[in-house]
Amino acid sequence: MIHEWLIAPFADFGFMRRALVGVVALSLGAGPVGVFLMLRRMSLAGDAMAHAILPGAAVGYLVAGLSLPWMTVGGLVAGIAVALLSGAVARATVLKEDASIAAFYLLSLSAGVTLVSLKGSNVDLLHVLFGSVLALDDPTLHLMAGTAVASMIALALLYRPLVMECVDPGYLRSVSGSGTVVHLAFLALVVVNLVAGFHALGTLLAVGLMMLPAIAARFWTENIGGMIGWATGFGLLSGLGGILLSFHAGLPTGPTIILCAGGVYLVSILFGARNGLLLRALPRRHLQA
Amino acid sequence: MNGTASSIRFEDVTLGYDRHPAVHHLTGTIAPGSLTAVVGPNGAGKSTLLKGIAGALAPLDGRIETSARVAWLPQAADVDRSFPISVYDLVAMGLWRRHGLFGGFGRKDRTAIADAIAAVGLTGFEDRAIGTLSGGQMQRALFARLLLQDASIILLDEPLTAIDAKTASDLLAIVRRWHAEERTVVAVLHDLDLVRSTFPETLLIAREAVAWGATLDVLTAENLLKARRMAEAQDPHAVACARAA
Numbered sequence: 001m002i003h004e005w006l007i008a009p010f011a012d013f014g015f016m017r018r019a020l021v022g023v024v025a026l027s028l029g030a031g032p033v034g035v036f037l038m039l040r041r042m043s044l045a046g047d048a049m050a051h052a053i054l055p056g057a058a059v060g061y062l063v064a065g066l067s068l069p070w071m072t073v074g075g076l077v078a079g080i081a082v083a084l085l086s087g088a089v090a091r092a093t094v095l096k097e098d099a100s101i102a103a104f105y106l107l108s109l110s111a112g113v114t115l116v117s118l119k120g121s122n123v124d125l126l127h128v129l130f131g132s133v134l135a136l137d138d139p140t141l142h143l144m145a146g147t148a149v150a151s152m153i154a155l156a157l158l159y160r161p162l163v164m165e166c167v168d169p170g171y172l173r174s175v176s177g178s179g180t181v182v183h184l185a186f187l188a189l190v191v192v193n194l195v196a197g198f199h200a201l202g203t204l205l206a207v208g209l210m211m212l213p214a215i216a217a218r219f220w221t222e223n224i225g226g227m228i229g230w231a232t233g234f235g236l237l238s239g240l241g242g243i244l245l246s247f248h249a250g251l252p253t254g255p256t257i258i259l260c261a262g263g264v265y266l267v268s269i270l271f272g273a274r275n276g277l278l279l280r281a282l283p284r285r286h287l288q289a
Numbered sequence: 290m291n292g293t294a295s296s297i298r299f300e301d302v303t304l305g306y307d308r309h310p311a312v313h314h315l316t317g318t319i320a321p322g323s324l325t326a327v328v329g330p331n332g333a334g335k336s337t338l339l340k341g342i343a344g345a346l347a348p349l350d351g352r353i354e355t356s357a358r359v360a361w362l363p364q365a366a367d368v369d370r371s372f373p374i375s376v377y378d379l380v381a382m383g384l385w386r387r388h389g390l391f392g393g394f395g396r397k398d399r400t401a402i403a404d405a406i407a408a409v410g411l412t413g414f415e416d417r418a419i420g421t422l423s424g425g426q427m428q429r430a431l432f433a434r435l436l437l438q439d440a441s442i443i444l445l446d447e448p449l450t451a452i453d454a455k456t457a458s459d460l461l462a463i464v465r466r467w468h469a470e471e472r473t474v475v476a477v478l479h480d481l482d483l484v485r486s487t488f489p490e491t492l493l494i495a496r497e498a499v500a501w502g503a504t505l506d507v508l509t510a511e512n513l514l515k516a517r518r519m520a521e522a523q524d525p526h527a528v529a530c531a532r533a534a
Contacts, residue, residue, distance in 0.1 A: 157391070161390060164382055164385070166372055167369050167372045167379065168366065168367065168369070168382070170345075170363055170366060171368075174345065174359075174361050175386055176385065176386075221373075222373045223373055223375070224373055
């Protein structure tokens with residue numbers, strides 16, 4: 001029974017194994033980045049940047065069809081351009097960064113969908129928007145795994161100034177000029193992970209494995225290292241659960257993975273060991289001191 | 290932790306926002322190792338002055354020269370109190386200059402951090418999340434971080450506002466210790482009795498320097514009245530300042 005449910009699908013089907021490798025890579029790379037996005041109150045900025053990838057990927061698609069390198073490079077360029085432009089607009093005008101990101105991502109999303117429809121069928125559009133986690137080929141897996149490794153290394157290097165920039169940006173500015181560099185490097189990390197995720201989950205859902213596990217992790221621990229661990233674990237759990245569930249129930253895989261992550265989030269709200277609602281509702285007497 | 294004393298020199302400095310001066314034509318020197326209070330009404334340019342010394346705001350005109358490293362505690366330090374970080378880690382940030390991006394903390398550093406935390410009376414709070422601290426405890430933690438920064442020039446912007454008497458006297462003891470170590474300390478304060486009792490030098494400012502020197506000579510009734518009368522509001526129709534730069 002357990003074998004049939006949990007092991008057989010992977011033993012019997014290569015595409016299932018590939019999908020599993022893909023979501024493992026995504027969880028390892030994007031989960032920790034998501035924790036910092038959440039702690040910096042940039043959860044929605046991650047979402048917006050995921051949409052911003054679309055027109056770049058679409059231009060790549062127009063040039064070369066569903067081609068991995070073209071769509072990857074296009075997505076990277078568009079994502080980083082939107083991140084930089086919205087940051088620049090926020091600094092140069094009265095707009096706050098969230099407002100300028102919102103403006104750019106709406107532009108990007110509509111431009112991207114228009115570009116894809118210029119040439120492609122609705123099937124291709126769906127592929128770009130929602131990904132195809134069950135159709136990951138070797139080069140795509142290499143890209144995703146490479147991104148995960150590079151992202152983890154980069155985050156380890158950035159960790160200290162990034163934490164300082166989150167807690168007390170004024171202090172970091174007063175002792176070091178690295179604040180801007182750190183911020184930009186972090187945005188680049190977000191974009192790179194989203195581009196890797198977009199091949200599996202599409203531009204609309206790529207951010208799901210980044211944010212949902214990270215947000216759920218907030219309910220389980222009060223320290224950053226712990227949160228990164230929980231978020232990665234939740235990502236792996238949702239990925240595995242989503243792939244299996246979609247296999248057995250015949251559901252679309254990408255959305256099922258994100259639904260599983262959403263389930264983890266809802267469970268965490270209720271049962272979280274740190275700030276869960278149920279814990280708060282428990283009738284416990286206050287302490288002496 | 291012996292600071293090498295260092296001065297702050299102002300050469301006809303004008304600091305401001307959007308061309309409107311907040312500090313207007315300030316010239317003078319804060320002597321090495323001195324303990325100076327900056328007083329004046331709200332909107333007099335006190336915080337702007339510290340920002341200028343710290344290098345966070347470039348002067349519209351003139352020059353500010355600091356001959357050593359500056360540590361600055363802003364009025365409302367923009368610490369994100371909801372960020373899940375412990376008191377220990379917040380204080381340890383004071384060692385940033387020594388360790389930068391990657392340097393590990395050795396036993397000596399851990400001792401220094403523990404000493405700083407003890408000096409501000411927060412021993413036992415090391416593992417507490419900063420979000421659980423009271424306003425006074427937070428200020429103590431920020432002072433501990435200042436201690437570790439080990440700077441020769443220390444700028445404090447209303448460090449004792451909304452702080453109870455016990456905490457204030459503990460923090461003042463640290464200020465005196467810095468003074469004894471011949472560091473240059475500049476503090477923005479509103480409590481004139483405290484300034485008279487603790488700070489030998491005072492700069493009374495109301496956009497322009499009203500008086501500057503020994504505290505008792507500066508804080509006269511006449512000077513204070515003069516400071517209060519100086520216009521607070523920006524004049525939207527102000528023309529370019531013609532005073533020689």
